[in-house]
Amino acid sequence: MERNGRQARDQSKTGYCIRGRIWVEGVEGTFLGYGRVVLLQRIRQYGSITEAAKSMQMSYRHAWELVASMNRQSGVPLVESSTGGKAGGGTRLTEAGEKATEAFWALHKRFEEFLMQEDKRTAF
Amino acid sequence: MERNGRQARDQSKTGYCIRGRIWVEGVEGTFLGYGRVVLLQRIRQYGSITEAAKSMQMSYRHAWELVASMNRQSGVPLVESSTGGKAGGGTRLTEAGEKATEAFWALHKRFEEFLMQEDKRTAF
Numbered sequence: 001m002e003r004n005g006r007q008a009r010d011q012s013k014t015g016y017c018i019r020g021r022i023w024v025e026g027v028e029g030t031f032l033g034y035g036r037v038v039l040l041q042r043i044r045q046y047g048s049i050t051e052a053a054k055s056m057q058m059s060y061r062h063a064w065e066l067v068a069s070m071n072r073q074s075g076v077p078l079v080e081s082s083t084g085g086k087a088g089g090g091t092r093l094t095e096a097g098e099k100a101t102e103a104f105w106a107l108h109k110r111f112e113e114f115l116m117q118e119d120k121r122t123a124f
Numbered sequence: 125m126e127r128n129g130r131q132a133r134d135q136s137k138t139g140y141c142i143r144g145r146i147w148v149e150g151v152e153g154t155f156l157g158y159g160r161v162v163l164l165q166r167i168r169q170y171g172s173i174t175e176a177a178k179s180m181q182m183s184y185r186h187a188w189e190l191v192a193s194m195n196r197q198s199g200v201p202l203v204e205s206s207t208g209g210k211a212g213g214g215t216r217l218t219e220a221g222e223k224a225t226e227a228f229w230a231l232h233k234r235f236e237e238f239l240m241q242e243d244k245r246t247a248f
Contacts, residue, residue, distance in 0.1 A: 019149055
């Protein structure tokens, strides 16, 4: 399931709403964040970095750099490209890519639960 | 105690480090965030929006707008200015301002605990 980082909660009932963002840092800085994870999911969907980037109104160069950054920082590549062969090559999400995507959304879900609890708990 | 939003944790031991930011939204958008809360604490310290802004390398205009935004969104003003009188006026943090500041750092502390738990729990 693809989602974005915006919480669906609303401040209109309680007066205030606690919001936030999370991301995962690796040795180079950001390893995974909302934009990167959506990019991975679009690569799985389209089988192409070019098409994935286009669907996100992102330049191919930027998408390629994000993928390279994730692949370098992960022990195992999250995205693999094959060139040539009968099908003329292609790009796919690896099993490690699938797992990273799932782990990120699971983390995001627990973060949303934390924010909801805090909304109930904290008075400003 | 004044702190900033940067977590002291480090990705060098576990490979990855989960990071994040939180803020509180009100009816106009942001009500409290790291910069706003530090500004409140500096206003308490200096008794002056001008001096507080200077200490944060922030323009007076921007600081004044942040204070006005917080005061408008809070039921009770967080910062009060008095003009004239023997002391020539002054600016102070109200009790509601103190409470908002404390509540924000308490929330931040629980958020840091959440991030630390997730660092241990989540594998990417």
